[in-house]
Amino acid sequence: MRRNRSSIWRTAWTPAAASATAVCLMAIIGCPPAPPTGNENDNGGDSGLTGKFVGAARCAECHSGIHDDWAETLHAEALDTLEAIGQGSNAVCLPCHTVGFGEEGGFVDRATTNALAGVQCENCHGPGRDHVENVNDESLRPPISIAASVCGACHTGEHHPNFEQWETSGHASVTDTPAEEFAEGLALNNCGTCHSGDFRYLALIRGETVPDDYLLGVAHEDMNAVTCAICHDPHARTGNAPLTEDGRDYQLRYPEVANPTPSNTVEDTTNPERFNLCGQCHHDRGRTWQTNSRPPHHSNQANVYVGEMPIPEDTDLLVFSRVSVHASAPEQCATCHMYRQDFESEEAPAISGHDFQVNTAGCANSGCHASQAEAEARLVTLQTEIQGRLDDILTRLGDPTTWEYVANGGPPEEEQAAISNEIKQVRFLYYYALNDGSLGMHNPDYVRDMLEKADEILTDLGL
Template identity: 60%
Template sequence: MTRSSSIRCLILAVCFLSPAGLGLLCPPPGPQPPGNSGLTGKYIGSERCSQCHANTHTSWLATLHSGALATLEEMGQGENAECLGCHTVGFGESGGFVNRATTDALAGVGCESCHGPGRDHVENVADINLRPPVNIASSVCGRCHTGANHPTFEQWQQSGHALVTESLASSFAQGNQLSSCGTCHSGDYRFLAIQEGQSVPADLLSGKSREEMNAVACATCHDPHGRTGNAPFADSGRDYQLRYPEVAYPTATNTLAATTDPTRFNICGQCHHSRGNTWQDTSRPPHHSVQSNVYVGEMPVPDGTQPLTLSVNSPHALVREQCSSCHMYRQDFMSEIAPAISGHTFEVNFAGCVASGCHPAAENAQALAATLRSSVQALLDDVKTRLGDPATWEYSCCGGPADGQPIAGTADERDTLKKVRFLYYYALYDGSYGVHNPGYTRNMLLTAQGLLTSIGR
């Protein structure tokens, strides 16, 4: 008795001192709700976490995770041992879920499904060593989001999002470039800097292998704790728990600051936007990430200067789920030979062009894309050929004139060449060969051709 009341005092003191985000006025720990006589092991149940993490608990209650056992019960599978492992906390483990009558607080995908057993923490909140880990690795989710019915983890592993870009991984491991490149390339950096608002030590990833680093992980895009309302066309009853809006309709602008501002763009545009280079930069081409800007029909220019080419609205900017419609097409499980498609390879699936109600058949959309691609490729080839010897125009990073050394010709000719190479790489690095914004991509390359003609190349 004395022991538990002193713990209670300590708990209350910790609760009052703890930062916002924890439910501030924690009530003293009460008895477990009925139906939990079997809760004596390492798992303690989500209900108990609510005493101190009240906000997190309230948001979690509204998620499908919290009702995952109810989902099984509605189909008469509430006691099927084959299903319970992923629809409850700790089923099959000592101290884990057994049934509603004795371990009700472990029903559904609870706090401890992702954070591990919490009893030691609850009984010793002040002990830092006993705090449950906060792990953003996709393997936490991949334990359940796996298999033929929902191969989300396996498909994500095949995507470029699964691993940090190779050259950057070695840089990060040496303690370099994290703050300049990590916002988009490091899930670890992004979590601390953006989600948690913390300053991140430069050596955060020192000595880590590429496999130990988090790139664009599940929890980078998904809020693990709550519904967010960010998916306006979610299937009935679902929410997808996206951290950022799935669709956005920004007005095209060529202002440098706006083209790099993630808050203008949808979830994919948090990273797939311009890094801010303009045609005046001599050492580097625009980054590989300009997709959202091309989609909107915009291009950063030095402040106070004219746009290089005319903006065009893309018909594809109006597709229902924008980037996801084409890059995240999903399909339910049909059979072992036609397993579910989770959309998490992020590769274009032309079935999405039909599902979004735009094209009559996937073959039809694919054929249109192929035709567009060859015409864009022909324009790219023509511009590249007419630019001529790379030593006379290329970025210094890419085999051309050394940093600071002027490219060939008079001042006007040099500016013209800089504009052309910028347009060329902007169109090339978008990577969709016109599909993101057919008219705008054509305009970029026709403008580049015109500029080349003006200097006799």
């Protein structure tokens, strides 16, 4: 259980205190002690605050917005957390719960370096004294890095293996094909929105214009993919997680749960603003059954989940929209893909959910299914059914060189016109169901409707 997180220092850190610090920094010398960052029981002082670390209160003078947001996060209270369980001076714990413990100029104790209590700016940006004393010198500005290793310095080990588990996921590296193009200076503004953390950070989070050749010559392993800071706001509580307890927030950048009304226009199916956190990237890219080049991209999970499919303007629906039976899973995608469990023992290790692999323990833990075994059994039955129906369609379509997309070895673009609309609809339905990757799990009945429609068309064609 967590302690009650009400904290006095939020009120102690008043605008008056802020401006006193500001005036002092103008003169650079002889600052009064920084405002307290500890809990109500400490009598912290800062006589030892003479090294390379200066503490978040100093940053607040100029970066007050970020500071005020950060002050509300659990990072700011990380030493209080240790103290609440009597571990406030355990040297094993302090490196991850304070600034610079064990390093020169870092946290020692509340009595001498209170301003360095908790996880602060300088844990992620490095020591700030040189910058604070020379704000105009660009070469001394603290680095900003969205690399997962920044967070992984602490979010690691048997109690919270977020970093290790994330590293095993597809999110940890940029998919090969786009990575090669980025390194050649191509396609960044197109594919980078979902495949490049570097692009996403600059273009979407900072709102900058990023040239396509921004990653020209960068080695594949030095590119950031979907790193921690792409999903998490490093500075602020956001209120985007529906199920938190004990003062937690998770600092998610986008809502974990969203329930858009199904829509079948290309404009809507490709619009990330309609979807939840995962749907920012796991949404369709707008190909319809009239597209000849490629099948729908492997990213249509949020659309299938919502029960929608892009269709060409002024054409009839291939299947009616149908909201998923799984739409009300309490944390939506995370319910199945991010099951979490605390560390109990070597035999029952912590599960951070950050490998994003489906764990059927989540199906039972969420209260939706009677047991993990029951959920597992239903999953196998469903996937077997859907795989069987997909295989059947493929068999009936026959020789792929007659009906496939250009990129999949079908007829070249100029000969695609010879393929009938009916066959184009069937191949689209087939790939829309297949490339979702869940074999029906995201929206069982909607996928059944798709395969039924494909079956009907093939039957009408005598295939």
